[in-house]
Amino acid sequence: MKYVPTFLERGARVIDLSSDFRFKKAADYEGVYGLRHTASQLLDQTVSGITEFFRKEIASAHLVANAGCYVIASVLGIIPLLKTDLVDPDALIHICAINGTTGAGSSLKKDLHHAYAFGSMLPYNLNGHRHRLEIEQRLNELSGKNPTVDLTTIHGNFARGIIIIATIPLSKSMIQKMGRQDLCAIYNHFYKNGKKKEHFIQINDAPSTAKESNAKEYDIYPSLARVVGSNFCHIGFDYEKERNVVKVVSVIDNLVKGAAGSAIQNMNVMLGIKEQEGLLTYGL
Template identity: 50%
Template sequence: MTGRLRVGVVGATGWAGRELCRLLLGHPEVGEIVPAARDTTRSFAAVHPNLLGSGLEFVHLDALVERAGALDVVFLCVPAGEAMGMAPELLRRGTRVVDLSADFRFPDPALYERIYARPHSSPELLPEAVFGVTELVRDRLPEARLVANPGCYVISVLLGLLPLAEEGLLGSAGSVHVHAVNGTTGASAKPTRDLHHAEVFGSMLPYSLEGHRHSGELELHLGRLAGGPVDVVMSTAHGAFARGILAQITVLVPPEHRDGLSREALTARYLGRYGSDHSGEHFVLVNDLEKRGGANAKEYGAYPRLSNVVGTNYCHLGVDHDPARSVIKVVSVIDNLGKGAAGSAVQNMNVMVGLPDTTGLRAYAP
């Protein structure tokens, strides 16, 4: 590791922390990684055997805080409610913070308190926290001290609806319906019988039907893009795979926008917004295989498939139209630990320190 950047990872025993370390180990501008945890009894490679050989070892959280002034960026991969206690001290010592938890995603502490059912201990930091969908806030990141990485579902849905929101298609037509299936790294890492491999294999586990916390996060940020209130009805489940989110989104098209809608036209709009083959937003790729004449495109190839983004920072989008019911269908796939968490965090770091978005993040899915 010969790069100039020194970075810390708090909460490095979890899956997001593991993925951050993995990405940072392959990042050409990173010269030092400090993986910190409260419990440092086990060796790093025993906790993360996929990183055997890296030579990394855990340091105690306190030691990282002590050294914070010498670190360019510190990533926080801690449960909701812990980051708001850590960030002030880290910032005071002069490092910059990318928080992967929900603690700094809501400018209004009251909203945070309602959704997460706890008071916010650092409301004074909320005004400066940048909600880090890189594609939307690229200009603000170079100056940012504190970045709130969005929720994994939120990234997949915001990128999926951006072209529609910007054109006023979310309008006042009512609700957006999101059905999203997440891998088991999206569940708690705490071992329980429900998450024992033998109980999950071949199954699917719906959860949070009473309203997922990311619904509120989406309503806030989607509402801003749409220029008005948007209801987001979410149905979530864990699938029996380790990584990835498949989000299927339906939007009822307001009557005034129904003319001329077609799959082809919608795909063209998305390509217009995001570009083709990395010509625009590097990490957002619109599935236009049908348009390209891929012989198989009528079949499953016509839509994004989950496995094509696992292990990467890419988001694949597909869009279609059900003319009989006047709904637009959007499919958005990301890796919940990649673009949905660690990848996105590194992308934000890149822009914060003046690098291109893509540094260290171009890998395609195996």
């Protein structure tokens, strides 16, 4: 927010990776980040940088605010279901999110040293994570519903990648009527984007062939390793009929789809060039 007004005055178009322009109201930013907003006059014209949902607005935007990494993984994973009338309108959505240690940035912290973090897991900010309100606001804006989110954040013992698991309660009328195949149909249809499939979204729709409950079919859910180094988001799910909840798994690389990759994708849209330019191969 210190530099962006100058860049815009000089005619540059800006894609901001920080949190400064992610909220529509300065008061929300000040409440969550504890800092005074010094460029709040720009909030109205800022476009959210989740490309799959704001592509048209991004194309002509001068200021794009890329969403937080947990926000991108959560919103891409939850919105297709939340936009249906299957979800309990008073839903409390639990999101358990595990991020690599790069999610903490590169400044030195003892707890993140290899000797401490390797072979361990590090829960943090359980008193309220900064991305929680941003997730709620994007879900509300994109679905018209008002879900409450409970976000639990953990650093895993790996450098890159985010896996979120969202537990979404369905309305009572759905009890036991849902199945994994129905979810596959909802998500595949949603990300077709007219006739063209969203390039960076992959739905893990492998059918379950389990003959018994509790069979360990690991491959029907997304794997973190498959997206690390890429701009892809892989999404999978299942329905737990005893609890009438859908569990959505969404995985991204926090530094690519969660940050720089999304920024490149947005830049491509802003420049009117092929959206996948520079993002077609895995970077690692």
